[in-house]
Amino acid sequence: MLRWASHSLLILLAVPILLGTLIAILPAFGYFPTLGGTEFSLDAWRELVQVPGIKRSIQISLLSGVLTPLIALALVFLYLASASGSKLDNWMRRLVSPLLSFPHAAAAFGLAFLIAPSGLLSRLISPGLSGWERPPDLLIVNDTWGLTLLFGLVVKEVPFLLLMSLAALPQLQPSKHVELARSLGYRPTIGWLKVIAPNLYPLIRLPVAAVIVFASATVDVALILGPTLPPTLSVRVLAWFNDADLNFRFLAAAGAILQLGTSLLAITIWLCLEKLCAVLWRFWVATGDRGTGERLVFFSGRGAMPIVLLVITGSLVALLVNAFAGPWRYPSVLPASWTFLHWTNNFQNLLTPLLNTLLISVGSTLSALVLVLATLESERQSGKLRATAMWLLYLPLLVPQIVFLFGFIVLTESMRWQGTMSLVIFGHFLFVLPYVFLSLSEAYRQLDPRWSQVASTLGSSPFKSFWRIRIPLLLAPCLTAIAIGMAISISLFLPTQLLGAGRITTITSEAVALSSGASRNLIAVWAVVQLSLPMLGFLAALTVPRLLWRNRTGMREIR
């Protein structure tokens, strides 16, 4: 009876994404009947080549696509090599999920408010240390080469890769292997890098690929932190898509395909880097060196993670200060006065987007949860473990959003299915589903099968076992999956923006739309709302099981 579940899961993921990508290809080559394009042509591509600064746009997208995962992965590996089992590690494990729920846009705003020439950091050192009475004329945020964008992406992707690594690590039994390496005279950090790292990497290759695609194709972070003259490729594609002159749609389609190519190129470059690293690695392992560079690894690994934490905390502080700041002249470190005005003035404006955000995130997450649970349960009952192709689950993360959403819009526009709540919820569902699946599947598969076996020997039907045994036992992971799913939905910008046709606004779409046209205070208010929603979700996911099972000591050990 549950057979349909895993099939429909894959169909629901694959069809819109593959179809959307295919449909985006047609207008790129001139075929777009509603705009009078019925013949194959390369005009859009000729036009695309002529666009001023297009080369630079591609270069920046490539640069952040390759460097973001490289730096983030290096930080995560150095950290894991140097801090596994330490106090810092215990701390990080608890922080990593909330960190991950910090929406991209809010994090980007916070970072901008932190490091801009008139930002919090500059005020902290002025005029005392720097001597600046007025902000220095430095191009930091929106810099030409996208370095701030890169920085923001790294800070945001480190928690993601760390979480993925922490999830994969136990099956490698790292402490046992590192102990073995130590008994052979290796320093623990070097031992970790030589023994665990090469085995861990293959387990997180798909998440790394998702980071490459995201970093090379992000729209919201690039809009906030990225260069403007010219912007990244993805930002330009969105601008062309929204251009008043609908003939720009051909250019936008060609740009979207170029974006797909750019992301693929970034992945190709990454694959070459992989090969290179593998060679270097083998060479390094073959030297049999047991301790050289140990201190470097130790300090960079232990030092980098607190810096990332500090940057994120600083961004959060910058947002909070701005959200409640009265007049705040440079170079005062703190505002002259504090006010709730930014909140009370905007309460009215916040209401509809807030309700929409909740409706969309709850709708998309619950439908994803139902489908994921049905899939996992059918997988369990049929006994075919991991029958679902993992890479298909990653599909929404591996195809640049703007590419398949573009085609998807063309499709839904022709069906006049646009700007409706159901469509936006469906769009969010595509992105929420993989995360709900990834966060729930391990817990679901690892739950001791004997619980269900006991239940069935006691005469309980699979239906009864599912509801009365498995769901209560898995309540905590289910709630966490819901919190993660909602956090993902809350942070989404492009699907809301494109599928909602501007009519359906969420906290995130409004916040990003404000990025170019609002005071810092107002942006901060929206960003604070945006980031507190997922925090509240995680808080609920954490406290509800504790309250519910406060008299059930055995529930603390259930996995």
Next chain:
Amino acid sequence: MSESKLELDKVSIALNGKQLLTVDSSVGPGEVLTIMGPSGSGKSSLLAYIAGFLAPVFEASGGVFVNGDDITPLPAERRRVGLLFQDPLLFPHLSIAGNLRFAIDDRSADKASLIRQGLDEVGLGGFEERDPGTLSGGQESRIALLRLLLSSPNAVLLDEPFSKLDSQLRAEMRTLVFSKLRASGLPSILVTHDQADADSAGGEIITLEQ
């Protein structure tokens, strides 16, 4: 009190084409068939086959007859074969009464008094609202046995149920389990490493080889 009989008719289990075991035996009411053998010999797979949740990677054949009816076509929950695992596996989110109620047929009239009576019989009267996590090992085992009996099975499978208990408790539980099973007239199959288990069970012993 049920008087039932459990027959294994040329039950044979193979993994990847390799024969693990073949058993052909019959267990009468109140009797215990003991199966001994090293790990990997397939004894747990045999229990899984009888209970109805053998993983599809195994190839199994043969009939399992309870009172003359072949139960192999039935899904696990309709076979009425109880199983005691190494661990008591009390559902941690339910109270003791909740655990016991879960086992009792939904059509039973007075569940509460069945539970009260059962708890008294195993010496745990008044434990209804206790959190299973607060019970001692012996108490947990007794609840697990009671839960199994309350599900009114036609046959019982014991998968090394005493191996995790300390030696004094082990002897105590053996006596309790076997006397209860005998008193209920249930045919049982015991899988174990422990010769003392087999001796205490007092029935036919089949020794499997690797």
Next chain:
Amino acid sequence: MEAPETHSFSIRFVLLGILLQLTSPATAQSIDLSDWQSLERQARGETVYFNAWGGEPRTNNYLAWVSELMLERYDITLQHVKISDTAEAVSKVVAQRQAGNDDNGSIDLLWINGENFAALKENDLLYGPWAESLPNFKLVNADRFPEMLEDFTVPTQGFESPWTRAQLVFYYDSQWLAEPPQDIRQILEWSIANPGEFTYPRPPAFLGSTLLKQALIELSDRDPALYAPVSSAEFERLAQVLWEYLDALHPSLLRSGRYFPASAIDLRRLMGDGEISLAFAFNPNEALLSVRSGELPPSVRSYVLRNGTISNVSFLAIPYNASQKAGAMVTANFLLSIEAQARASDPDHMGSTPAISISDLDSNARRSFETITRDLAAPSAEDLDRKLQEPHPSWTPALERAWIQRYSAR
């Protein structure tokens, strides 16, 4: 006030409505402009999607107030769809036309002027004429103020209704700058002498485009060609001076011209942070409003360039396929009312310049507009008399395209 209806009438009305819906949805809403009261009745219960630039919180809050009143008084649900560029709305209407959606458009009312109005009107994508039939239209006194009937030289012909006036006004921080430059050429000289003190929003942000037009008008000494549709020959001839000007100006701008603020508000923020000392806005009261809200320091002063600055009128238009035309017109009429205009001009709210003629009001009504007290941060009335007319709308996209081509990737 509601006219009594007979039972049979209302049933017939409903039946008629159903019949019309069945036969041709395009004419489902027949509008009779001569009978305003029945139009207001017809508009009851409608949800009007008002697409208006959402980049200014003061405007957004004002429209939130309007929405409340519309619901209360006219039973109209006014939804402010905040767009970042009016061109987005234009493209939506065009897309709907291409998709064959001629009757159920997603936009009912649109804040518009200039090239966007010209584009829609030229392609017959506007409903109308209706604007001059609004009961409140007489308040603008178009005989005395002919600019109310002309949008960037294009006659409005009743296809859009005036809403507010705007004029380019410069402001500076007197703490850092004592004597601000008085014309476009002086801005260049001053900027070269004081690098990093000035910048402008990057076109096609409308304020940036307006500065380009202001510079073009001044540098070309108001060449008459600017007030006719653009031709490539005229564009080449006139724009050349502008590019020379900008090429000279950019290196001395903030961040050496490698970064331009995204919008009017970004520009204001740079001023508030003390990054620049000269800026400009399209709302004459911008500096005053921002000083009051604490966004700008009290040392900010406003002025108008000595040769005058570009001024224009913001209008409201209804797309040809709007699904709630009656509701849209009732909204437009309300926005033109004395009450709505007075609130809009109140510096505690939107602080815009009214579109209606204040001097024609009776003294009682006039009083509600006298909330703008003289303020150091506001430009003087004499300053605001120095107005320049917007060039023909075709110049705007031409300038924007050329600017992007020249400067967006350097």
